[in-house]
Amino acid sequence: MARIEQKVRDLVSSDPEMRDAIDTVLERADDGDVRWVDVKGDITSGHWGRLIEKGVLVDGDEGFELADPEATRAGLEEASESSSSPSVSKSTVDTSDLGDSSWSTYDKMAGVVTVALFAAYGWKPLRDIIGNGMDLLLGPLTDILPFYAVVMVIALATGLYSTLLQANLMDMEKMGKYQERMKDIQRRQKEAREAGDDDALDAIQQEQMEAMGDQMGMFKEQFRPMVWIMFLTIPAFLWMYWAIGVGGNADAAYALEPVVLPLVGSVQWTEGVIGPMQAWIVWYFLCSMGFTQIIRKSLNIDMTPSTS
Structure with a gap:
């Protein structure tokens, strides 16, 4: 064999x-x-x-x-x-503790619920049920804050738990080792080609095939926190859909004043401002990106995979 x-x-x-x-x-x-x-x-x-x-x-x-x-x-x-006999250099990457990135039962359950929640974007009855349910939590904020500030609060909350979930559910050291191993294989493969060492090249290609499992492990590491982030964020988005009146046959649950966006001026919440992107989603993303950067700097959380 x-x-x-x-x-x-x-x-x-x-x-x-x-x-x-x-x-x-x-x-x-x-x-x-x-x-x-x-x-x-x-x-x-x-x-x-x-x-x-x-x-x-x-x-x-x-x-x-x-x-x-x-x-x-x-x-x-x-x-x-x-x-x-002389040959290309051997791998210097320690892969003994990479193992498999497995999901827990709770991760899988969150994934199933998240997929089900996506249906609410296109199905108004489910969107209304979730919107009314979330309004019990977010509705009181609209009584004391203008709607643009409520969206800011949602963006702050999503930025905070997204950062914490990524920091705690993703093993950045393992992610770094995944990347380091692939770079090491590519380096040794290049050396083998330059040296004309066909035996070494065959061995490295076989190792590269076996390392494909690492790619799946890295994908699972990256996607695991995203499941929980979407699990918590989609209901908040559906509430904004419900409150603003986004989607087919949708009626706004709140009478909202126009929002003033930078470089755009006063626009309605459902008015397109960047191509098909409506004002409400542009405002949310602006707030979310800003708050996320502030939170990461404040908590000194680095989302870059670490290498040895």
Whole structure:
């Protein structure tokens, strides 16, 4: 199996101590079968786990067995040859603690509810139900503040919890490692092409394919806080839809005075000011962007992935 050879080479190149561990497993294997008790004390549990994780060891009749003993030996020999000849530099990125970015049950439930809330944008009965419900919370503000100030309060609240959710639900160190690993693979791939090392290039391309899982992990890291942000923000948006009268067959729940926007002047809330973008959404985004920057600076929260 060419894949087993490649996996053995990758394991040895990333951790030279894996050579002794694989040698020990080969020696102790009885007709391909080997158990942890057979090698315990001679290799570490971490090395044993890596062999199982990479598929070099698979489930057998009694314990585990080598997926392909001959390919494993061939991989060790090729690793020896490649280590004695000049080649491109090895990866210096520690990927041992990247793991998988899994969502909790609550994350998944929030995602389902968020998708359901999107239906309210196009379905007036549901929008009215949510709008009336949110009015119990936001309605009293309209009694003491002009509507443009109420939108500012909503923008401040959404900016605050969006920043806190991103800071607490996204592992910026892990995000940085995801990015660092991909940059490292691209760098070594370029070196292999320049050196004309086809074997190294094949190994790096195989590693690149395996690293595609990192891309999915990075996407899940980025999207997890967005689910909670939308879960909390969509009801506030639907209340503004309901209050202003946005959408088909919609009637404004409040009689609102025009709003004065910078560089635009006095306009109605549903009047388009930047292409199809209406005044209310432009005003909200202006307030949200400003408050978010102030909150991040005040709380010293950096949303840039950190690298070692």
